[in-house]
Amino acid sequence: MGRIFKERTSVDEALRLFLENISTLSKIEEVSLEACVGRVLAETVISERNVPHYRRAAMDGYAVRASDTLGASSANPVMLQLSDRIEEGSSIWVHTGAAVPEGADAVVMVEDTVTAGNLVEIRVQVYPNRNVGQVGEDIKVGDLVFEEGHLLRPCDAAVLASLGVDRVKVFKKPVVAVIPTGDELVSRQRGRDVPPSGMVLETNGLMSALYVKKWGGIPRCLDIVPDNPDSIKKAIEANLDVDMILLSGGTSVGKRDYGPKTVAALGELLVHGIGVSPGKPAALGVVNNVPVVCLPGYPVSGLVALYFFVRPGIRKLAAIPEIPEPILKRRLAAKVSSKIGYVNFIRVVFEGDKVRPLTGAGDGVLSSVAKADGYILVPENIEGYDKGKEVDVFLIE
Amino acid sequence: MGRIFKERTSVDEALRLFLENISTLSKIEEVSLEACVGRVLAETVISERNVPHYRRAAMDGYAVRASDTLGASSANPVMLQLSDRIEEGSSIWVHTGAAVPEGADAVVMVEDTVTAGNLVEIRVQVYPNRNVGQVGEDIKVGDLVFEEGHLLRPCDAAVLASLGVDRVKVFKKPVVAVIPTGDELVSRQRGRDVPPSGMVLETNGLMSALYVKKWGGIPRCLDIVPDNPDSIKKAIEANLDVDMILLSGGTSVGKRDYGPKTVAALGELLVHGIGVSPGKPAALGVVNNVPVVCLPGYPVSGLVALYFFVRPGIRKLAAIPEIPEPILKRRLAAKVSSKIGYVNFIRVVFEGDKVRPLTGAGDGVLSSVAKADGYILVPENIEGYDKGKEVDVFLIE
Numbered sequence A, B: 001m002g003r004i005f006k007e008r009t010s011v012d013e014a015l016r017l018f019l020e021n022i023s024t025l026s027k028i029e030e031v032s033l034e035a036c037v038g039r040v041l042a043e044t045v046i047s048e049r050n051v052p053h054y055r056r057a058a059m060d061g062y063a064v065r066a067s068d069t070l071g072a073s074s075a076n077p078v079m080l081q082l083s084d085r086i087e088e089g090s091s092i093w094v095h096t097g098a099a100v101p102e103g104a105d106a107v108v109m110v111e112d113t114v115t116a117g118n119l120v121e122i123r124v125q126v127y128p129n130r131n132v133g134q135v136g137e138d139i140k141v142g143d144l145v146f147e148e149g150h151l152l153r154p155c156d157a158a159v160l161a162s163l164g165v166d167r168v169k170v171f172k173k174p175v176v177a178v179i180p181t182g183d184e185l186v187s188r189q190r191g192r193d194v195p196p197s198g199m200v201l202e203t204n205g206l207m208s209a210l211y212v213k214k215w216g217g218i219p220r221c222l223d224i225v226p227d228n229p230d231s232i233k234k235a236i237e238a239n240l241d242v243d244m245i246l247l248s249g250g251t252s253v254g255k256r257d258y259g260p261k262t263v264a265a266l267g268e269l270l271v272h273g274i275g276v277s278p279g280k281p282a283a284l285g286v287v288n289n290v291p292v293v294c295l296p297g298y299p300v301s302g303l304v305a306l307y308f309f310v311r312p313g314i315r316k317l318a319a320i321p322e323i324p325e326p327i328l329k330r331r332l333a334a335k336v337s338s339k340i341g342y343v344n345f346i347r348v349v350f351e352g353d354k355v356r357p358l359t360g361a362g363d364g365v366l367s368s369v370a371k372a373d374g375y376i377l378v379p380e381n382i383e384g385y386d387k388g389k390e391v392d393v394f395l396i397e
Helices: A011-020 A154-162 A204-214 A229-237 A259-266 A299-317 A367-371 B011-020 B154-162 B204-214 B229-237 B259-266 B299-317 B367-371
Strands: A028-032 A061-064 A078-082 A090-094 A106-109 A113-116 A119-122 A144-146 A167-171 A175-180 A218-221 A244-248 A268-272 A283-287 A290-295 A328-332 A343-351 A354-357 A374-378 A390-395 B028-032 B061-064 B078-082 B090-094 B106-109 B113-116 B119-122 B144-146 B167-171 B175-180 B218-221 B244-248 B268-272 B283-287 B290-295 B328-332 B343-351 B354-357 B374-378 B390-395
Touching (some): A144 A154, A175 A204, A229 A244, A299 A343, A299 A367, A354 A374, B011 B268, B011 B299, B144 B154, B175 B229, B229 B259, B299 B343
Parallel strands (some): A244 A290, B175 B218
Antiparallel strands (some): A061 A106, A078 A119, A374 A390, B061 B090, B078 B119
């Protein structure tokens, strides 16, 4: 079992090979602003409007001709006439955001004025354009507002709306087929009684589908496929219209492990055996230009392969821009041992301002992940970390 | 205009007062595991099953009686008979995950064996229970699996599925009414032509609704309400069946700013004028036990109030557990100036491994947020940060 895996590929090299075989989808669809959050722009947005589209008062106060306020101060105020049009010696009340009337070129803040009947006492001298937002001051016709590839957030939707945009072109979400394999699996759809000895409820497919959705893909959940090469071959061939295939289970080199072999027979097996623990039996390949990830059946190993390969794969397919990954810096509440030659995925729980590694839970124990708040990664060439060491913690989402 | 706000409340105090007036919703609904991600458990999950529910082989290999392997080594192997039942001197092939046959108490890894016809050469001595997962080893009947209040992730859904759970009780999402106010607003629904001078398309309501949805609430988007106390009063009263009300616009102390006054008339105004820049004119109140946030109409100020008050408010309503907020540590590419007495919300863009503050963009310029990748906060008592200073960067989501 261990022999083939002795020639394991490093995580970085495996990911590089995998991403090299993934092309960003160019399929485009149009969505309303109400549905655009989290989607990636497939067009460059150039403004067809000026914002503001009129000269805008920046303060509550009086619109005036700046020249009329020359020399005004509290000690020596200027008196202007309240009016409904601006000419020499007149002023008009405006509130913040209102249009500055024609003829006026400045707004005096209400705090710097006193009104008495039909007169306004101006207690400050203002220069032209004071408290006046010019047409196109924020955005001009022809300005680049968003580049293609921008990941849309609620505040971006508001900017687009302010420009009169109602629908935007975005990249389609990648469709990801999730194929659970294994003679031992019982579908949850067939009832949830305790299965016979040696049989288990299928749950990795559910987990994979929910992560695919969370990471921006559309899962296509398929029936359980038994452990035989023909059935696996047929299942892959029947789903080559998708953008990525996840084959769960049967990735090791045991008697019933047909996943990677079948991928190799149908297309190209890029990597089988990866320097990550848990997750070593994962395999990566391509069939008819469709990237395929063989996820180990052990749930924690499967989860690691989802995080390490499926997530970046979906992001590349979907053109989701790289943003720095937020991390938490925490000190270890206990020592961590790590397997040399492997990137070690260590589950941790928060404990006050520290994190405690969850030890003693095997790769098959998914409940250990459910207990974990996050994980830390120990690089290949490190034997572990001492208690008190500051580490980067990633949240398990 | 500034006078009332001189008695501003600090952000921390304002948030404390606001949260004190918010009770976590106790409304519960049941969802399928397929729809449970991001929801908060409203029940404690106790396992009704053992996992595994049978003695499980942890390796591909041969199930044996450990006592039969006594003294076995490569130099001195023990020969066992391949059989279909276990008795002294016999063994049965098992793959990983299979049931260990009755009578066997250990599994010898296939790597430590050689088969020849009907015989298996055992080259290692194994102790009882070696490579055998015991019934309930991962989870026992009666074990606490998840506590009430747990935020469900895809891996948690898989754990629940493995226990035969199909639906879970979760807290209902809070319903948040979004009421845009302002005589200057034009609904996007009425066409998206450039509005007349002095009029603008309503966009803060859209932004607020999309953030409410992102943060776990259900937005109820309402029509634009004109700037008059009666209309605002009616709009609030017509929506007191929701869990939170957002009143956008009309929060300052100008002639047309009726939001906070109306909240005060209908219920209790907790805070008006907050030590955050931008965002100072925000107000917080309660009407008939429904928390109300008056969001400033200036879009950046409105965004700040959404982040500082609406987000934690929704999280409390929805019982979303506090998790440490992931942040990025970055050095400043330029000096930041800050207003003393206010928490300053400074928009920043990534620039290589640094962040650059976006300066010169007023509170009314939402496009400056669209350009920003994140923000930093400068506390009340700090005048600013020098270039090169390491700061905590929060992503704008």
